[in-house]
Amino acid sequence: MTQSVTQPDRNAGGFNLFSFARSQEGVVVFLLVALMIVVAVFSAASPYFFDVRNGMNIGRAISIIGIASAFTTLLMIAGGLDLSIGAVMNAAGVVAAMVLTQTGLGVGGAILAAVAVGALVGWVNGMFIAKLGINPLIMTIAMQFVVRGLTLGFSASASKVIVDPTFLAIGQSYFHLGPLAIPAPLLWMLLAMLVLWFVLRFTLFGKYVYAVGGKASACRRAGINVNVITIQLYMLSGIGAALAGVVLAAIQGAGIPYGAGSELSVISAVILGGVSLAGGVGLIEGTLVAVLLVGVLKNGMTLMGISSVFQMVAEGLVLVGAVTLDRLKRRL
Amino acid sequence: MQHAETTQGTPFLEARHIGKRYGGLHAVRDVNLSIYPGEVIGIVGDNGAGKSTFIKMLAGDHQPTSGELLIEGKPVRFAHPRDAKQAQIETIYQDLALCENLSVMDNIFLGHELTRNPVLRLLRRSKMHIESRVLLDDLGIGIPSTHELVVNLSGGQRQATALARVAKAGAKLIILDEPSAALGVRETRALLDLILRFRSQGKSILVISHEMRDVFEITDRIAIFKRGELIAIKRTKETTPDEIVSLIIRGRQ
Amino acid sequence: MYKAAGLTAVLAVSLLGVAPIGAAIAQDAAANPTLTQDPGNPSQARHWVTYDAAAGAYRVDSSVTADPASWSAANAAKAADRKLICFTAESEEFDWDVVLVNPSMRRAAEAAGVELLLLNNQYPSTTKPIENADICVQRSADLVVSFNVFSEIAPAIMTKYNEAKIPVIAMDVAHPGSVFYGADNCKTGALAAQFALQWAKDKNWPLDQLQVVAGVDPAVGGAPNCRNTGFVDAIKAAVPQLPASNYHDVDMRTGELGPVAGAIAATTDWLTAHPDAKYIIATSINDDRAYGIAQAMKQAGRGDSAVDGIVIGKNAEKAALDAVRAGDTPLVGTVSFFGNKYGDDVIPLALDILAGKPVPSIVSVAHEVISKANIDTHYPQ
Numbered sequence: 019m020t021q022s023v024t025q026p027d028r029n030a031g032g033f034n035l036f037s038f039a040r041s042q043e044g045v046v047v048f049l050l051v052a053l054m055i056v057v058a059v060f061s062a063a064s065p066y067f068f069d070v071r072n073g074m075n076i077g078r079a080i081s082i083i084g085i086a087s088a089f090t091t092l093l094m095i096a097g098g099l100d101l102s103i104g105a106v107m108n109a110a111g112v113v114a115a116m117v118l119t120q121t122g123l124g125v126g127g128a129i130l131a132a133v134a135v136g137a138l139v140g141w142v143n144g145m146f147i148a149k150l151g152i153n154p155l156i157m158t159i160a161m162q163f164v165v166r167g168l169t170l171g172f173s174a175s176a177s178k179v180i181v182d183p184t185f186l187a188i189g190q191s192y193f194h195l196g197p198l199a200i201p202a203p204l205l206w207m208l209l210a211m212l213v214l215w216f217v218l219r220f221t222l223f224g225k226y227v228y229a230v231g232g233k234a235s236a237c238r239r240a241g242i243n244v245n246v247i248t249i250q251l252y253m254l255s256g257i258g259a260a261l262a263g264v265v266l267a268a269i270q271g272a273g274i275p276y277g278a279g280s281e282l283s284v285i286s287a288v289i290l291g292g293v294s295l296a297g298g299v300g301l302i303e304g305t306l307v308a309v310l311l312v313g314v315l316k317n318g319m320t321l322m323g324i325s326s327v328f329q330m331v332a333e334g335l336v337l338v339g340a341v342t343l344d345r346l347k348r349r350l
Numbered sequence: 351m352q353h354a355e356t357t358q359g360t361p362f363l364e365a366r367h368i369g370k371r372y373g374g375l376h377a378v379r380d381v382n383l384s385i386y387p388g389e390v391i392g393i394v395g396d397n398g399a400g401k402s403t404f405i406k407m408l409a410g411d412h413q414p415t416s417g418e419l420l421i422e423g424k425p426v427r428f429a430h431p432r433d434a435k436q437a438q439i440e441t442i443y444q445d446l447a448l449c450e451n452l453s454v455m456d457n458i459f460l461g462h463e464l465t466r467n468p469v470l471r472l473l474r475r476s477k478m479h480i481e482s483r484v485l486l487d488d489l490g491i492g493i494p495s496t497h498e499l500v501v502n503l504s505g506g507q508r509q510a511t512a513l514a515r516v517a518k519a520g521a522k523l524i525i526l527d528e529p530s531a532a533l534g535v536r537e538t539r540a541l542l543d544l545i546l547r548f549r550s551q552g553k554s555i556l557v558i559s560h561e562m563r564d565v566f567e568i569t570d571r572i573a574i575f576k577r578g579e580l581i582a583i584k585r586t587k588e589t590t591p592d593e594i595v596s597l598i599i600r601g602r603q
Numbered sequence: 604m605y606k607a608a609g610l611t612a613v614l615a616v617s618l619l620g621v622a623p624i625g626a627a628i629a630q631d632a633a634a635n636p637t638l639t640q641d642p643g644n645p646s647q648a649r650h651w652v653t654y655d656a657a658a659g660a661y662r663v664d665s666s667v668t669a670d671p672a673s674w675s676a677a678n679a680a681k682a683a684d685r686k687l688i689c690f691t692a693e694s695e696e697f698d699w700d701v702v703l704v705n706p707s708m709r710r711a712a713e714a715a716g717v718e719l720l721l722l723n724n725q726y727p728s729t730t731k732p733i734e735n736a737d738i739c740v741q742r743s744a745d746l747v748v749s750f751n752v753f754s755e756i757a758p759a760i761m762t763k764y765n766e767a768k769i770p771v772i773a774m775d776v777a778h779p780g781s782v783f784y785g786a787d788n789c790k791t792g793a794l795a796a797q798f799a800l801q802w803a804k805d806k807n808w809p810l811d812q813l814q815v816v817a818g819v820d821p822a823v824g825g826a827p828n829c830r831n832t833g834f835v836d837a838i839k840a841a842v843p844q845l846p847a848s849n850y851h852d853v854d855m856r857t858g859e860l861g862p863v864a865g866a867i868a869a870t871t872d873w874l875t876a877h878p879d880a881k882y883i884i885a886t887s888i889n890d891d892r893a894y895g896i897a898q899a900m901k902q903a904g905r906g907d908s909a910v911d912g913i914v915i916g917k918n919a920e921k922a923a924l925d926a927v928r929a930g931d932t933p934l935v936g937t938v939s940f941f942g943n944k945y946g947d948d949v950i951p952l953a954l955d956i957l958a959g960k961p962v963p964s965i966v967s968v969a970h971e972v973i974s975k976a977n978i979d980t981h982y983p984q
C-alpha cells in the first residue's frame with residue numbers, strides 16, 4: 019500500500035526480506051505459495067482436479083463468499099466487523115425475488131431493491147456503532163437476528179422461485195472468452211474485487227480506510243469525519259452482502275429466506291487473507307487468494323473423496339495456521 | 351480578566367471561564383486566557399495539572415463542560431477537531447495522534463491529502479512524497495524515507511513527523527503539547543527555530559513544556575497550571591525560572 | 604428391488620386398510636401402471652419412462668403395460684461397464700443419512716460393482732447442492748442420485764444435469780424431469796394419524812377432546828411439511844367434530860439448540876401454556892423432533908401414553924426405535940420408510956435407467972408405522 023511506483027525519495031529503496039515477510043504484501047505472496055503447493059498436491063492426487071472445467075467450478079463455488087468478503091474486507095481493514103452478512107444475503111435474495119415476481123420493476127428494480135436493503139441494514143449498523151459506540155460484534159449479531167426474523171416474516175418462511183431468464187442469467191450464464199467458459203458469478207466476483215482493489219489502492223477513501231483502521235482517534239484529530247467513513251463502510255459491507263445475495267438467488271433460482279448464514283466463512287476468509295481483527299492492515303489481493311485457497315482445498319478434498327466432515331476440520335486448521343504464522347512473523 | 355497583562359488588540363483566541371469535568375473529576379476549572387497574534391505562550395505545570403485537557407478543548411478534541419471560546423472576538427463552539435482546524439488552529443497532541451500503520455508521508459498529509467479528479471479523488475502520491483521530503487529537509491528533520499511506516503520510526507522521528515504535519519498546515523494558532531519530549535539536541539534546536547519562525551510570521555503559539563530553558567528562550571508569556579486551575583500568567587521577561595518552578599510546586603504565593 | 608418396494612408399499616397400505624387413496628393406488632397400479640396418480644403429487648402423473656441419452660431427458664414409454672419380467676439388477680450390472688453414480692447425500696451429520704441412507708447406498712453400489720461418488724449436500728446449505736451438481740457434471744457421472752431437499756433449487760440443479768445429459772433420480776423431494784424415489788411425505792402423515800386414532804380408540808379416549816400437536820419447522824419447505832399437514836388433514840377427516848382450537852402448530856425450527864433440545868424447549872412451553880391438555884396426539888417432521896416432544900412430556904410428568912398422550916415420529920431413526928421398544932415414553936410409534944434399504948432400490952433402478960430400460964417415473968417406498976407390535980419383525984435386536 020505504501021510502496022508507490024515513483025520513488026522521489028532519495029533514501030527509499032533497498033529490498034529487505036524480513037520487512038517484506040512482515041508486510042501485508044508478504045502475506046499475499048505467502049498465501050500464493052501455499053495455493054500453488056495445494057494445487058500441485060491435488061493435481062498429483064486426483065486426475066480430475068487440474069482441469070479447466072473444475073477450475074471454473076471452483077470459481078463459481080467461491081464467488082458468493084468472494085463478493086461478500088471483498089466488500090467486508092474494507093470494513094475490517096478499518097477495524098470494523100459485520101456479522102449480519104449472511105442474514106442480509108438471504109434478505110436481499112428474497113427481496114429481489116419478491117420485487118421481480120410481484121412488481122413490474124424488472125431485473126434492475128429487483129437488484130436496486132436488494133442493494134437498498136443491504137445499504138439500509140449497513141446504515142443502521144454504522145449509525146449505532148459510530149455514533150453510539152456500540153460494540154460491532156454485538157450490534158451486527160443483533161441485526162443478524164432482526165434481519166433474519168424480518169426476512170422469514172415477510173416471506174412467510176417460503177422461498178420465492180425466480181423464473182425470469184435475465185435474472186437467472188446473473189447466476190447461471192457463462193461468458194465465453196475464446197475456449198474458456200467463465201461462469202458469470204466468478205466474473206462478478208473478480209469485477210467487485212477489481213473495483214475495490216482500485217478504491218483501496220488509489221483513492222482518498224481507500225487511504226482513510228487504512229487510516230481509520232490504524233488509529234481512529236488520530237483521524238478524527240486530523241479533521242477526518244471518522245463517523246461518516248465508518249457508516250459508509252458498514253453500508254458497503256451490507257451492499258456487498260446484498261449483491262452476493264442477488265447472485266446467490268440467481269444461482270439457486272430462488273430467493274430463500276432460511277439458507278445457512280455464511281458470515282463466518284466470509285470473515286474467516288478475510289482474516290486468512292491477512293486482515294487483522296484490530297484493523298489497519300490488509301489487501302483485497304489477500305482476500306482473493308484466501309478465498310481461492312479455501313475453495314481449492316474444499317474442491318480438491320471432495321474430488322479425492324475426503325469426507326466433508328474432515329474438510330471442516332481442515333478449513334479450521336488452515337485458519338489457525340494462518341493466524342499463528344501471522345503472530346510468529348512479527349518476531350522476525 | 352483575572353491575569354490580564356498589557357497586551358494590545360483583539361486576541362486571536364480567548365478562553366472564558368473554561369472548565370472540564372470528567373465525571374466527578376474537575377480536570378480543568380475556570381480558565382481565562384487570551385492568545386494574541388504573534389505571541390508564544392508557554393504552559394507549565396505538574397503532571398495531571400490539566401494542561402493537555404485544556405488545549406484539547408481549544409483543539410476541538412474535547413468539548414468544555416463550562417465557559418466559552420472566542421475566536422477574534424466571536425464566540426465559537428468546536429464540536430469536532432475539524433471545526434478548530436477550520437478556525438485555523440493546528441495541534442500536535444502529546445500522544446502525537448499518528449497512524450502507525452501508515453507512512454510518514456501519509457501522516458504528514460492526513461486529512462489534507464492532495465487528490466486529482468473531484469469524483470474519484472485519486473491520491474497524488476508522488477507529489478505528496480516530494481512535498482513531504484522538501485518539508486522535512488526544510489525543518490532539518492532526520493527521517494530517511496517518507497515511505498517509511500511510522501511504526502518503524504523512533505520516538506523523535508515520530509514527533510518530527512507530527513511537527514511536519516503542523517508546519518504544512520498554515521494555521522494562525524499552533525498548539526504543541528510537549529513537542530520536544532523525545533527530540534534529540536539538534537532536533538530540539540530545529541523545533542525552537544521553527545517556533546520562532548512561526549512567531550515572526552505573525553502566528554500564535556501555545557506550547558506545553560517541562561523544559562524551563564526552552565520555555566524561557568522562546569515564550570513571551572508563561573501560564574502556570576496547578577490542579578486544573580490557571581494560577582498565574584507571567585511575562586517571560588519579568589520572571590525567572592526559579593519563580594516559575596516555585597509556582598508550580600507551591601502554587602500561588 | 605425397487606419395483607418390489609413400490610408394489611409392497613402400495614400393498615401394505617391397502618392391506619392395512621389405511622387411507623382410501625392407498626386403496627386407489629393399489630387398484631390403479633394393478634390395472635394400469637402407466638398412468639397412476641401419485642398421492643404426494645396429485646398433479647403429477649406416474650409414467651413408465653426410459654432415459655434418452657441423446658436428448659438428455661426421460662421419455663414416456665407407452666409401450667410398457669406391465670412390470671417387465673426382464674428387470675434384474677444383476678443383469679444390468681453385468682452388462683454395464685463400471686459406471687459412476689454421483690450421490691449427492693443430504694448430509695453427513697444426521698442419523699437418517701449417516702446411519703441409514705448413506706451406508707445403504709454404499710453397500711448396494713459395492714454389491715452392484717458401480718463406483719459411487721458421495722458428495723455431501725450439507726443440509727441445511729442451499730448452495731452446496733448446486734456446487735455438488737457442478738462436481739458431478741465435471742466428473743462426467745453416468746447418473747446422479749440427488750438427495751437435495753430444497754425443491755426451490757431443484758430447477759437450478761436440473762438445468763446443469765440436463766445440459767450435461769445426465770439422468771437423475773431425485774430422492775425424497777421431486778426434481779422436475781427426473782425419476783422420483785422416496786417417501787411420500789403426505790402418506791407418512793396419514794399413516795401416523797391412522798395409528799394415533801387407533802390408539803385413542805383402544806384407550807377409550809374421547810375423540811372430541813384430542814389435542815392434535817404438530818411440531819412444524821417453517822424452514823423445511825413444502826414437501827416435508829406434508830408429514831405434518833397430512834397428519835392433521837387425516838385427523839380432520841376422521842374426527843370432523845374436533846374443534847379447530849384443538850389443533851396446535853408448535854414451531855420447532857432448528858435453532859442454536861439443535862432439533863432435539865429445540866423441540867423439548869418448544870414443547871415444554873406449549874405444555875406450560877396448556878396445563879390441562881390430555882389425550883395429546885403429536886407428530887413432527889422427523890424423529891429428532893418427535894423424540895424431543897416425548898422427552899418434554901415425560902419431563903413435565905405428563906408422559907403416560909395411556910392417558911396424557913402419544914407421539915408418532917417419522918424416519919425410524921435409532922433413538923426413536925429404542926424409545927418405541929422400551930415403551931417408557933409417549934413416543935410409541937414412528938413411520939418408517941426404510942432408509943436403510945434405499946440403496947437396495949436405488950442402485951438397481953439406476954442401472955436399469957442406464958441400461959435404457961423403462962422404469963416408473965415415481966417409485967414410492969414402503970411406509971409402515973413401527974410400534975411395539977411389529978418392531979421386532981422389522982428391526983430385530
Ligand SMILES: Nc1ncnc2c1ncn2[C@@H]1O[C@H](COP(=O)(O)OP(=O)(O)OP(=O)(O)O)[C@@H](O)[C@H]1O
Pocket residue numbers: 372375377395396397398399400401402403404444
Ligand atoms: N479522558 C479522561 N477521562 C477522565 N479523566 C481524564 C481524562 N483525561 C484526563 N483526565 C484526568 O484529568 C487530569 C488532567 O489530565 P491532563 O492530561 O490534562 O494533565 P497534564 O497537565 O497534561 O499532565 P501531563 O504533564 O502528565 O501531560 C488528570 O487527573 C487525568 O487523570
Ligand SMILES: [Mg+2]
Pocket residue numbers: 401402403444527
Ligand atoms: Mg499532558
